[in-house]
Amino acid sequence: MQWAPTLLWMGVIASFSTDTFSAAHTGRILRKIVDVIYPAMSSQGFETLHFFIRKSAHFTVYGILSWLAFFAWRFTVPAPRRWTFTWSGLALAVTFFTGSLDELHQSFIPSRTASFRDVMLDVTGALFFQAVIAIVLTRRDRENL
DSSP states (O other): OTTHHHHHHHHHHHHHTSGGGSHHHHHHHHHHHHHHHOTTOOHHHHHHHHHHHHHHHHHHHHHHHHHHHHHHHHHHSOOSSSOOHHHHHHHHHHHHHHHHHHHHHHTTSTTOOOOHHHHHHHHHHHHHHHHHHHHHHHHHHHHTO
16 A cells, blocks of 8 residues: 555656657647747747756656655565654665656657656656655654654
């Protein structure tokens, strides 16, 4: 049961890997929103914004996956502390594996492109989230001594 949120989030990520979430489709939706808020935005400005939003999504979505995986591993592999390298390392492995499978899947979708850089961005988001988890849980351990 502790793995349910992680597995569910992996399913969400798989759905993001489909044609529905290709740059062409998300661009059309974002363009409508931008036209309401800032109709004078240039095409180049819009493309930059769209790129930034899509790459920020990689960072955040996979950061959340690593957070969920950390707590799933924490339940699965008990330890006397609130944080260990083991749980973080396993969460990073889950993230890398999922990101790699996601990009492999995208290589078979005509409207998508696979990119190892995206996997590295996914892992960077996961590392950031793991650093935050480590800081917060290590502080709590010190406060409870």
